[in-house]
Amino acid sequence: MNPRLLPYILILPVTLFLIVFFLYPFALVAQEAFTAGGGLSLQNFREVVGYWKFPISLRNTLLLAAAVVPVQLALALLMATMVNRMNRGRDLVLYVWTIPLGISDLAAGIIWLAIFEQSGFLNSMMGGLGLIDRPANFLSYQHPMIVFTAIALAEIWRATAIMLVILVAGIGLIPKEYYEAAEVFGASPWQRFVKITLPLLRPSLQTALILRVVLAFEIFAVVAALGGTIFPVLMGEIYAYQFDLLNGGAAAALALIVLAISIAFTLIILRVLRVPKGATI
Amino acid sequence: MAEIQIKNVAKSFGSYTALHDINLTIANQEFMVLLGASGCGKTTLLRIVAGLETATTGEVWINGRRVDHLPPKDRGIAMVFQNYAVFPHLTVFENIGFGLRMQKLPNDEVKRRVERTAGLMHIEQLLKRYSGELSGGQRQRVAVARALAMEPDVILMDEPLSNLDALLRLEMRAELKGVLAESKTTAIYVTHDQVEAMSLADRISVMHQGRIVQAATPIEVYRNPATEFVAGFIGNPPMNFLPAEPKGRCLWQVAGLDLQGPDTSHPLNFAIRPEDVSPAAEGLPATARIVEPLGAHLLVTCDVGGAMFRAVLDSDLTVKPGDRLTLAPNPGRVRWFNPETTQAVA
Numbered sequence: 001m002n003p004r005l006l007p008y009i010l011i012l013p014v015t016l017f018l019i020v021f022f023l024y025p026f027a028l029v030a031q032e033a034f035t036a037g038g039g040l041s042l043q044n045f046r047e048v049v050g051y052w053k054f055p056i057s058l059r060n061t062l063l064l065a066a067a068v069v070p071v072q073l074a075l076a077l078l079m080a081t082m083v084n085r086m087n088r089g090r091d092l093v094l095y096v097w098t099i100p101l102g103i104s105d106l107a108a109g110i111i112w113l114a115i116f117e118q119s120g121f122l123n124s125m126m127g128g129l130g131l132i133d134r135p136a137n138f139l140s141y142q143h144p145m146i147v148f149t150a151i152a153l154a155e156i157w158r159a160t161a162i163m164l165v166i167l168v169a170g171i172g173l174i175p176k177e178y179y180e181a182a183e184v185f186g187a188s189p190w191q192r193f194v195k196i197t198l199p200l201l202r203p204s205l206q207t208a209l210i211l212r213v214v215l216a217f218e219i220f221a222v223v224a225a226l227g228g229t230i231f232p233v234l235m236g237e238i239y240a241y242q243f244d245l246l247n248g249g250a251a252a253a254l255a256l257i258v259l260a261i262s263i264a265f266t267l268i269i270l271r272v273l274r275v276p277k278g279a280t281i
Numbered sequence: 282m283a284e285i286q287i288k289n290v291a292k293s294f295g296s297y298t299a300l301h302d303i304n305l306t307i308a309n310q311e312f313m314v315l316l317g318a319s320g321c322g323k324t325t326l327l328r329i330v331a332g333l334e335t336a337t338t339g340e341v342w343i344n345g346r347r348v349d350h351l352p353p354k355d356r357g358i359a360m361v362f363q364n365y366a367v368f369p370h371l372t373v374f375e376n377i378g379f380g381l382r383m384q385k386l387p388n389d390e391v392k393r394r395v396e397r398t399a400g401l402m403h404i405e406q407l408l409k410r411y412s413g414e415l416s417g418g419q420r421q422r423v424a425v426a427r428a429l430a431m432e433p434d435v436i437l438m439d440e441p442l443s444n445l446d447a448l449l450r451l452e453m454r455a456e457l458k459g460v461l462a463e464s465k466t467t468a469i470y471v472t473h474d475q476v477e478a479m480s481l482a483d484r485i486s487v488m489h490q491g492r493i494v495q496a497a498t499p500i501e502v503y504r505n506p507a508t509e510f511v512a513g514f515i516g517n518p519p520m521n522f523l524p525a526e527p528k529g530r531c532l533w534q535v536a537g538l539d540l541q542g543p544d545t546s547h548p549l550n551f552a553i554r555p556e557d558v559s560p561a562a563e564g565l566p567a568t569a570r571i572v573e574p575l576g577a578h579l580l581v582t583c584d585v586g587g588a589m590f591r592a593v594l595d596s597d598l599t600v601k602p603g604d605r606l607t608l609a610p611n612p613g614r615v616r617w618f619n620p621e622t623t624q625a626v627a
Contacts, residue, residue: 185383281369
């Protein structure tokens with residue numbers, strides 16, 4: 001067999017699989033989004049963008065991503081640095097910290113619902129401590145900030161570990177000699193983190209951020225469990241178009257808008273965290 | 282101006298003792314080489330002086346000031362690492378200026394010092410490059426320039442040339458010697474390469490199993506090794522050893538040859554460097570086994586009284602394997618060792 005052809009033959013099954021089960025459905029969705037009244041049209045896009053809930057759900061989705069992702073990034077960096085310093089018990093700690101990754105997002109939403117709902121842990125605890133007379137309904141339209149905070153907390157709890165795993169692997173790739181050199185030449189621990197760890201971690205930061213930001217725009221089940229219709233997000237609207245309003249064209253159009261936003265942010269992250277040629281480890 | 286004193290320094294990793302009670306004084310502006318095989322503790326000792334490792338017991342003094350409790354940056358040192366540790370995400374300019382930036386020196390001072398040291402190391406045309414665009418030799422130059430830019434009291438080097446190819450190593454070795462002599466800093470240089478040690482050092486500390494076995498000038502270490510280990514470690518090919526039989530007061534017999542020796546009763550080993558023997562009418566009876574013409578001279582591995590013996594002879598001689606030779610040792614270069622303690626006996 002021609003050795004130059006071998007790699008292409010080996011990736012052929014995966015490529016075929018992706019074409020059949022990803023690219024083809026994607027083309028169908030795109031076709032549906034751009035079709036209205038039997039012809040090519042932007043009618044579906046006009047409809048979803050013009051709907052009163054669109055700006056609210058777009059704003060909510062972006063706000064949630066803006067609140068959750070930076071906190072997750074900071075936490076994941078802190079946790080990864082701590083894990084990296086450990087000699088004994090490192091694996092155990094890493095396993096415990098990544099447990100939430102094994103829980104589905106709907107289950108995570110329900111766990112936090114059990115904390116925040118009217119008969120939940122938070123109410124019973126505050127009642128038991130005598131802080132409140134009767135259980136409060138935190139997750140109602142009267143407390144939008146609490147709803148937002150609950151969703152953000154659940155997301156942070158659930159999905160920080162995916163960044164952690166990527167960053168731990170990335171930090172492990174940075175040779176110790178760089179830190180020793182920085183220490184000898186006078187960098188404090190904080191300066192070593194800012195001047196050595198962060199810049200050398202750029203490839204891992206890119207991966208972790210792209211993954212988290214894209215997933216943050218796709219937030220759905222946690223919001224459904226904790227916020228219901230009080231806190232509309234883009235994914236929820238897609239679901240409503242498809243299954244409640246049976247408007248497949250509008251759902252497809254909104255899905256493409258989310259895709260466009262995701263691609264835009266991916267490009268921004270790639271650009272901001274790019275590593276100049278010749279500057280890799 | 283910096284003298285380094287290492288007082289009773291010991292280091293253990295768990296139950297393993299890497300360094301036993303090291304005492305060493307390095308004079309101001311002296312170039313001290315720590316020489317030894319891998320695992321002898323030389324790098325650990327250097328890292329203790331640098332502050333990257335903490336001694337289990339003992340003290341380190343630099344310039345009359347006790348520094349073993351200070352972080353590396355407060356010790357007045359700079360270091361060149363084995364794998365260079367040139368930061369990949371910074372340009373050559375920012376690498377050389379890294380320590381100066383940490384000291385918050387003004388921009389024009391940083392620029393002046395970076396350009397001066399880059400000039401010294403002949404890398405001024407590379408200042409805008411990243412380390413990924415440099416060859417190993419150029420990275421090495423950046424690492425040395427970064428250390429020199431600090432204008433340190435002491436410069437510490439951990440096998441800085443070991444990753445370079447042979448030709449480049451030779452070139453950098455001579456250059457390092459010149460630049461460091463110029464900079465008037467005290468230097469500690471770790472290496473396992475005895476030629477490097479001989480050519481660079483004012484003084485060599487030969488280390489073995491966590492101890493300094495001899496600290497002396499290169500020529501002293503070569504001519505008068507303190508132990509059999511030093512005698513065998515320094516010099517290529519190494520020193521020859523043959524058992525000696527006592528034949529009377531100050532008289533010893535080595536492979537049938539009578540020689541004047543030390544006045545002692547216990548058995549001794551006779552030792553001589555391969556280049557310190559020559560064919561003569563009277564001497565050690567040898568049978569040539571392997572003959573290697575090396576251009577400048579002839580390396581003959583022979584059999585003397587059942588032991589292996591190497592001789593470096595004039596290349597004009599014709600010697601074939603199986604030839605019988607009589608090799609006379611140069612009396613002034615004969616050394617004696619106690620085989621029990623392996624120490625030199627005068």
